[in-house]
Amino acid sequence: MSEVRLEGIKKYYPYPGGLVRVLEGVDLEVKEGEAVSIMGPSGSGKTTLLHIIGTLLRPTQGRVFVGGKEISSLSDEELALFRAHNIGFVFQFHHLLPEFTVLENVMMPLLIRKERAAEAKARRILEMVGMDHRLAFKPSQLSGGEKQRVALARALVGEPKLLLADEPTGNLDWDSSHKLIELLSRLHAQLGFTLILVTHNRKIAEKWGKIYLLERGNLRCCTN
Ligand code: ADP
Numbered sequence: 001m002s003e004v005r006l007e008g009i010k011k012y013y014p015y016p017g018g019l020v021r022v023l024e025g026v027d028l029e030v031k032e033g034e035a036v037s038i039m040g041p042s043g044s045g046k047t048t049l050l051h052i053i054g055t056l057l058r059p060t061q062g063r064v065f066v067g068g069k070e071i072s073s074l075s076d077e078e079l080a081l082f083r084a085h086n087i088g089f090v091f092q093f094h095h096l097l098p099e100f101t102v103l104e105n106v107m108m109p110l111l112i113r114k115e116r117a118a119e120a121k122a123r124r125i126l127e128m129v130g131m132d133h134r135l136a137f138k139p140s141q142l143s144g145g146e147k148q149r150v151a152l153a154r155a156l157v158g159e160p161k162l163l164l165a166d167e168p169t170g171n172l173d174w175d176s177s178h179k180l181i182e183l184l185s186r187l188h189a190q191l192g193f194t195l196i197l198v199t200h201n202r203k204i205a206e207k208w209g210k211i212y213l214l215e216r217g218n219l220r221c222c223t224n
Pocket residue numbers: 013014015020022040041042043044045046047048049
């Protein structure tokens with residue numbers, strides 16, 4: 001079964017006096033449990049595409065299916081609920097809440113979902129990312145690589161079927177990048193989520209199955 005299917009996705013942003021034509025008819029199919037990467041020049045629309053897949057942004061035209069469900073027809077409230085239960089995000093910047101501890105940050109998605117056992121689940125995933133020795137630390141007390149590991153734990157604590165990662169190593173040095181990608185690879189094998197990863201780094205892209213290239217509004221498979 002396919003976890004993600006895009007059909008003829010177009011995205012145009014209005015701006016005074018015209019339209020920014022970002023996506024010009026993108027089709028994509030990613031199977032359940034598959035890992036793919038998307039590369040492309042800066043400004044080619046990678047983040048836009050990931051946000052459309054992640055239901056954060058609606059396409060100008062085209063249909064989006066996640067987990068076999070067509071999400072284009074859902075209301076904003078239904079989308080928020082769907083997203084909270086099915087999709088995890090990791091970004092270039094960690095977006096951890098500075099006033100909360102590592103443990104609290106990772107519990108947050110479950111508390112919002114009013115789930116029981118939030119703390120036990122958060123502790124378990126923090127152990128899996130190797131951050132269980134920093135539970136009471138604040139984000140400012142962590143290294144860049146550690147913050148991204150916590151951000152990854154927060155994205156995965158709700159056991160999403162789909163993980164979307166937008167240049168998660170973009171702010172890290174080579175060593176921390178390498179460690180984060182090794183960790184992501186291990187978690188993908190252990191937990192079986194579907195992974196779509198945007199990266200500028202071909203070495204990282206080559207770790208997974210297919211490499212897609214986004215250029216001039218079109219997505220091409222496969223460059224490896
Ligand atoms: P990438 O992630 O590949 O660098 P983005 O998806 O962030 O690319 O942006 C693609 C293009 O769309 C860029 O030219 C950008 O300026 C434009 N863009 C992104 N968001 C908006 C917006 N809200 N309004 C107008 N233009 C936008």
